[in-house]
Amino acid sequence: MWSFLAVFLLLPVWFSYAQQFQQAQPDAWIESLELDKEKDNYTLSANISLNLGEEVRNAAEKGVPLYFTINMEVLKPQRLWFDKTELAQQHTWRIQYNALLRQWRISYGDLSIPELSLDDSLQHIINLESWPINDLDQLDPAINYKGRLRLKLDTSLLPRPFQINAFNSSAWSLSTPWKNFTLKVLDIKPSS
Secondary structure, three states, X not given: OHHHHHHHHHHHHHHHHHHHHHHOOOOEEEEEEEEEEEOOEEEEEEEEEEOOOHHHHHHHHOOOOEEEEEEEXXXXXXXXXXXXXXXXXXXXXXXXXXXXXXXEEEEEOOEEEEEOOHHHHHXXXXXXXXXXXXXXXXXXXXXXXXXXXXXXXXXXXXXXXXXXXHHHOHHHOOEOOOEEEEEOHHHOOEOO
């Protein structure tokens, strides 16, 4: 009788936990990544799954710029303390809709590319190809390093009123979990 009562009382707690777990599934994740060597340069390519919510899509269609930042870190394993960051690099894209021209633009630094839709603009981000990784040749080629990669919707670059809205809404907290990988410079094969 007591076990039945305990199960009956714990059942709502279990359903609540299961519902939170379902909601915690990420709307973005890194499906695959690959490091290559092209001539004397190292590059990273990745395929990312990214599902923007309706709130973010609606804001973008009204002209609010969206900023996506990809971060890569290379860590040297330490025996007694935290791993040491040997290399950190990031890349930020801006996607914006111009209502007067009825045109989407994706830009990075001085480079700006016109696109037909938000989804076409996102293709530059989710199908990352040959992103140059600087200073990888400075690493010790014999050490097995730990690497990690993450993409996030960078709300810190939004206009101030939207930063407040983004802070209060979970739709704007879009980020992939860190994708961990191992890296040994000697093992990176030249691309064909």
